[in-house]
Amino acid sequence: MAASTFHHALGTVKFLGWDSSPGSQNGISTFSVKMVSKDFGLDMRLLKRGNCSSGSCKLRMVHALASHSSVADPVQAPSNQNSSDSQKKTNETALILIRHGESLWNEKNLFTGCVDVPLTQKGVEEAIEAGKRISNIPVDMIYTSALIRAQMTAMLAMTQHRRKKVPIIMHNESQQAKAWSQIYSGDTLKQSIPVITAWQLNERMYGELQGLNKQETADRFGKEKVHEWRRSYDIPPPNGESLEMCAERAVAYFKEQIQPDLLTGKNIMIAAHGNSLRSIIMYLDKLTSQEVISLELSTGIPMLYIFKEGKFIRRGSPVAPSEAGVYAYTRKLALYRQKLDEMLH
Numbered sequence: 001m002a003a004s005t006f007h008h009a010l011g012t013v014k015f016l017g018w019d020s021s022p023g024s025q026n027g028i029s030t031f032s033v034k035m036v037s038k039d040f041g042l043d044m045r046l047l048k049r050g051n052c053s054s055g056s057c058k059l060r061m062v063h064a065l066a067s068h069s070s071v072a073d074p075v076q077a078p079s080n081q082n083s084s085d086s087q088k089k090t091n092e093t094a095l096i097l098i099r100h101g102e103s104l105w106n107e108k109n110l111f112t113g114c115v116d117v118p119l120t121q122k123g124v125e126e127a128i129e130a131g132k133r134i135s136n137i138p139v140d141m142i143y144t145s146a147l148i149r150a151q152m153t154a155m156l157a158m159t160q161h162r163r164k165k166v167p168i169i170m171h172n173e174s175q176q177a178k179a180w181s182q183i184y185s186g187d188t189l190k191q192s193i194p195v196i197t198a199w200q201l202n203e204r205m206y207g208e209l210q211g212l213n214k215q216e217t218a219d220r221f222g223k224e225k226v227h228e229w230r231r232s233y234d235i236p237p238p239n240g241e242s243l244e245m246c247a248e249r250a251v252a253y254f255k256e257q258i259q260p261d262l263l264t265g266k267n268i269m270i271a272a273h274g275n276s277l278r279s280i281i282m283y284l285d286k287l288t289s290q291e292v293i294s295l296e297l298s299t300g301i302p303m304l305y306i307f308k309e310g311k312f313i314r315r316g317s318p319v320a321p322s323e324a325g326v327y328a329y330t331r332k333l334a335l336y337r338q339k340l341d342e343m344l345h
């Protein structure tokens with residue numbers, strides 16, 4: 001069979017030739033292909049049923065060695081699968097934002113910023129509770145900051161998800177880290193959720209306020225001054241980042257890395273911080289620099305958006321995993337939940 005290109009629900013794939021040992025499992029022949037799609041990259045092995053000579057056969061991915069891997073979730077709404085025009089049909093996806101649970105420095109009322117502080121016991125419980133609230137919402141990819149409090153929150157929340165996929169942190173910091181963390185089972189990969197960590201989603205850098213007590217700082221510099229440092233849009237704390245500076249990197253990252261994933265039909269969760277999320281919400285909700293001043297985010301409360309036809313529709317925070325309104329809101333969420341119910345009962 002000559003080299004040729006196929007269109008598959010996962011992207012365009014280029015046939016490279018037969019696998020060196022074209023085995024046969026239950027009548028299924030294997031061959032190797034190279035994904036052309038920039039979203040998947042690298043080599044992927046596909047299975048094809050029956051005779052391959054026609055070139056019009058259906059492909060099913062079983063094995064991927066992609067660094068930025070993603071796999072079709074078998075518990076997706078039917079309209080999400082098996083069609084080359086799935087790009088058109090998957091233009092409605094879920095975006096979940098979660099501010100991390102309470103950290104040890106939140107508890108002590110200290111400015112934290114980019115200092116890497118873990119969760120308190122209460123923060124652990126908040127993350128678990130957040131996970132319960134989103135346990136029926138599909139998650140294909142997770143983005144977190146580089147800080148442990150956001151990563152703990154994402155991981156603890158996912159322990160509650162009914163789909164029971166395993167969140168796996170991608171290590172792309174070096175070729176070796178990437179090579180050493182490869183997964184060699186297609187089935188295992190299908191049960192995994194890639195977790196991308198990015199410093200751009202970190203909390204705003206609080207400069208010389210980091211480690212200082214918020215109350216003592218207010219007593220020393222005045223309540224108004226400290227409020228200006230904490231909540232104004234463009235006034236930075238001493239040697240730190242203003243919200244505007246934080247937005248420059250966090251919103252740029254969202255637009256360049258996360259939004260393209262939403263556009264290709266992936267459901268995404270972002271676990272990050274008070275101010276990096278405030279800047280992203282400012283972009284999603286088109287808030288002015290005046291409006292964002294009064295936006296406050298509680299720890300461990302998930303917020304749901306639906307991304308549809310290029311627009312972000314704020315759905316609010318699911319009050320409980322059983323909240324009917326959230327799942328009835330789109331046909332896809334309702335179908336996803338129904339499929340989970342069928343699978344788990």
Ligand SMILES: O=C(O)[C@@H](CO)OP(=O)(O)O
Nearest residue numbers: 110111112113203230274
């Ligand atoms: O200390 C911090 O890093 C942040 C978030 O906890 O505080 P603030 O609410 O002042 O932005």
